[in-house]
Amino acid sequence: MLYISHDYVTCVLDEIALEGLDGITLQGLWTRLSERPGLCVTSDNCFKSYIWNLIKRLKDVEMYELKEPRKDLVLFNRFLYVDPELGTVIDREEELEDIYPFSPVEDLSSGNRGSCTAYNVRQNVTEAAKKVTLEEAISRNPIQCLFLQWGNKLVFVANQKTRNNALQGDNIDPVMELTLIQYCVLERIGRSRYHGEVTIGRCSLQQIGIDAKSLFYIRKYLIDHKLITKQIFHLKSGLQNSSGSLLHITRYFVLRRPKALILTQKVVEILKSRPGHYAEYEEIRQILGLYYSLKKLMKTIEFQRLIKTDLKLPYRTVYPEAKPGEWRLKGVDKEKMVRVIQLINPDVDVEELWSKEEDEEDDSSNGSVLRLFHI
Structure with missing residues (x-):
């Protein structure tokens, strides 16, 4: 079977490079390729053998044997776990196991840098691996394959130049220099692909163990040099909501x-x-279809910054053409009061305000723009 409808060489090399200095197992590579947008991937052995033979021809990739098999790569899409009313991402009750522990490496002799816990103990088996079939490479049966039972002990690692290009692209500032820690954070954000990396929650950059203030300045440097992008991210943990940032490498x-x-x-x-830039509370609730959760929306800090929510106005102020039977209280010669919400600044540009908010991230002790409120 021929696979000519896609540039598989570019795609495979890119997926290997984005996994960083830690490299990627065959299982992880199948998982990444199957999630890559626009790429036709099949699960048959013919396709997998095609990819294996392709990898063996890549000059920019080396193969290593780990001392212990790496656990399977499981992709986590946090945006599948959201509050049904306001769509806020819900934090996990437990942390996901991180199969890529944060362990910065700077090898001046080879020029390698990145995060890799096994860097000094893994063995280069490139030449041996290129001589075997896919079945031999992934075998876990000692009877079938006495010395090549790699399985998830086999990882592919792209060279430094390829990994740099995957993270930074071609338009790199020639005078820009990244510290080792800055590079490792960029590497971790790049590994997240389209899902992005976040600054708050159990499955976030907090897992790498860098203090919040240092992490803030690292992110700021990467953003200022257009290596990563940042946007507002909301997370719900129990009854508490918090706001931080969602980060992607630019591409x-x-x-x-x-x-x-x-x-x-x-x-x-x-x-x-x-x-007058106001409307009745009940009318807004009906327009939005938020019959039970408008109160929750009104308690968010973004809503409160823009809109007054504690106003009551005379009925005829809101509805000037109302008839006496509509505005007058029954049995009392008094006018009904109507609960309304009102825009604080009629000239506000919401998009501009949020963009400014993203650019003014607070470098406080929590390392992110945390605006806490209860709903």
């Missing part, structure tokens, strides 16, 4: 607006179109 950027921000922007646009 893997995906715009993700929290549902709460989208709804807030919609309310702002509605209020901008109204005389």
